[in-house]
Amino acid sequence: MRIGVFGGTFDPPHIGHLIVAGDVHARLGLDRVLFVPSAVPPHKIARVRASADLRARMVRAAIGGDPRFEVDELELRREGPSYTVDTLRELRDRFRGAELFFLIGMDALRDFPTWRAPVEILRMAQLAVLARAGDEELPEVGSGMVLVPVTRIDLSATEIRRRIAAGESIRHLVSEPVREIIAREGLYR
Structure with a gap:
């Protein structure tokens, strides 16, 4: 089994x-992609706006019934900061024998050496490095990493939150069920 995280x-x-x-699902021939919402991301502790529970609900709504995707709330059950190495340990134990691919953007890859236990992360999962057209080239992709060409979408959660706060439309930027949760809960105003 091949699983994207x-x-x-x-x-x-x-x-x-x-x-x-x-x-990533198509290009790596994955069986599924697990969306893992962070409870307390160590690098964004002060910047997360919606509660972990609401973010998990929104992810579930976003993926709808797509059989390629699942939501895994394992980090939401954990106390304290959410470290990738802990998540991968748990997933490796749960999915014995599966190949794990951890999705990571080029921006996050630059900081990867400063993450908790990066060598152990590379022993448990390949890094699926998201390569968008126009991104700077990596000088060398090391072992344990695979470059995955992905569609360039110039969209960020920060921009969506800004648009909501400014009273602008987010239609077509998020799925309709996610938009409904945001409106119903009064998020990001």
Whole structure:
């Protein structure tokens, strides 16, 4: 079994997340992509706006019934900061024998050496490095990493939150069920 692990704050989840996950699923021949919402991401502790529970609900709504995708709330059950190495240990134990691919953007890859236990992460999973057209080239992709060409979508959760706060439309930037949750809960105003 080949499993993609897509961690993030998903604050909120948007169509860019879904398109990238679909690209990686197809290009790596994955059986599924697990969306893993972070409870307390160590690098964004003060910046997460919606509660972990609401973000998980929005991710579930975003993926709908797509059989390629699942939501895994394992980080939401954990106390304290969410470290990738802990998540991969748990997934490796749960999916014995599966090949794990951890989705990571070029921006996050630059900081990867500073993450908790990067060598152990590379022993448990390949890094699926998301390569968008126009991104700077990596000088060398090391062992344990695979470059995955993905569709370039110039969209961020930050921009969506800004648009909501400014009273602008987010239609077509997030799925309709996610938009409904945001409106109903009064998020990001």
